[in-house]
Amino acid sequence: xxxxxxxxxxxxxMKAKDKVTLSVLRMMKTKIMTVDARGDLPEEEIxxxxxxxxxxxxxxxxxxxxxxxxxxxxxxxxxxEVVSKYLPKKLTVEETExxxxxxxxxxGATNKSEMGRVMGAVMKKGLPIDGKLVKExxxxxxS
Numbered sequence: 001x002x003x004x005x006x007x008x009x010x011x012x013x014m015k016a017k018d019k020v021t022l023s024v025l026r027m028m029k030t031k032i033m034t035v036d037a038r039g040d041l042p043e044e045e046i047x048x049x050x051x052x053x054x055x056x057x058x059x060x061x062x063x064x065x066x067x068x069x070x071x072x073x074x075x076x077x078x079x080x081e082v083v084s085k086y087l088p089k090k091l092t093v094e095e096t097e098x099x100x101x102x103x104x105x106x107x108g109a110t111n112k113s114e115m116g117r118v119m120g121a122v123m124k125k126g127l128p129i130d131g132k133l134v135k136e137x138x139x140x141x142x143s
Contacts, residue, residue, distance in 0.1 A: 002046045002086065003032060003039040020075075024082040028053060047087060054083045088128040096129055100137045112142045 006029050013022040031049050032039050041049075057080050064073040091099065103121045107114065118138050122129065 002043055020078045021082050024079050050086050054087060057083060090128045090130055096133055097137055100134060100141060104141055109142060115142055
């Protein structure tokens with residue numbers, strides 16, 4: 001179970017005195033415990049919580065880069081690296097593009113007005129996909 005793995009990894013990070021990993025794991029555990037104090041959540045729910053945390057870190061990283069805060073950006077990159085270890089690997093750009101092309105053909109979409117149908121069909125596949133990338137690809141292919 002993912003929650004148990006996070007708890008075990010916290011102990012390992014404490015012994016190794018890995019402050020970055022320890023901080024990130026504690027944050028993830030806190031976010032999980034905010035929803036359920038014992039961490040008794042289905043795996044999908046835990047992945048969703050961690051995915052939201054990953055998105056927040058990515059947004060903060062982008063803001064740090066935009067504001068020329070190199071030191072903060074480096075810390076956030078390290079944090080993002082730890083978080084991503086606990087999430088399933090996302091599809092590559094090429095795999096996502098192939099999926100979008102396939103779904104456009106399935107749905108029979110021909111213009112931008114059908115973008116919502118295509119986006120919905122792609123996201124319903126339940127694959128670990130970057131939603132922003134899907135939106136960009138669908139937009140590009142239907143223009």
